Amino acid sequence: MKVLVIEDSISLRRSLRVGLTNLGFTVDDTGDGSEGLSMALSGDYSLLILDLMLPSVDGTSILKAIRQAGKDIRVLILSAKDLTEDKVDGLLNGADDYLTKPFSFDELHVRLLCLMRRGTLNVNDSSVNIGSISLDLHLKQLKCGGTDAQLTPNEYKVVECLFTNQGKVISPEKLSEYLAGQYDAIAKNSIEAHLSSARKKVRAIGYELPIKTKRGFGYFVESH
Secondary structure, X not given: OEEEEEOOOHHHHHHHHHHHHHOOOEEEEEOOHHHHHHHHHHOOOOEEEEOOOOOOOOHHHHHHHHHHOOOOOEEEEEEOOOOHHHHHHHHHOOXXXXXXXXXXXXXXXXXXXXXXXXXXXXXXXXXXXXXXXXXXXXXXXXXXXXXXXXOOHHHHHHHHHHHOOOOOOEOHHHXXXXXHOOOOOOOHHHHHHHHHHHHHHHHHOOOOOOEEEEOOOEEEEOOO
């Protein structure tokens, strides 16, 4: 498993490289934002640990650029910026998780393991297709008969989590983790609201979202 660390603190970068290497990861690292962006776009990394405050190119710009390029890489933001709005912005800009400094290395390791388990695709690496409904994982769009349903970021992430885990019942707790990371939580009624809104948007263009509820357990995608 290849990990890229973009962090401008030399001591922290060294600690991460040593710790992750000892755990069996293959680690590349840099303290420069421009170099980090180039490495992320050209390299074959599964995980990216990304600081936000970097020289030359900031972390948010790096995150936006790799998402626009359609790179299939799990991103964990590691930042001293600990305000709720900072975390929300990071997640909405495409991060998969957000961990604030100072942090426990054990917690970082567990979060990386969770990111590695998320969203295993069962169709191909760019889209999930169910009948006339297609989830484009690179463009972050849900298309029904070729028409974009115009989902919000949270509506999309609920659908993405369920579509990429076909054949599994996903609990509200798992959906909450997928949307907000392990540090924060999203209430079950908020998940229901996002899902209800997504269903209405799909119905408005003449389709039905194939997501069902298994009472007491969670949600699943009905593929047939």
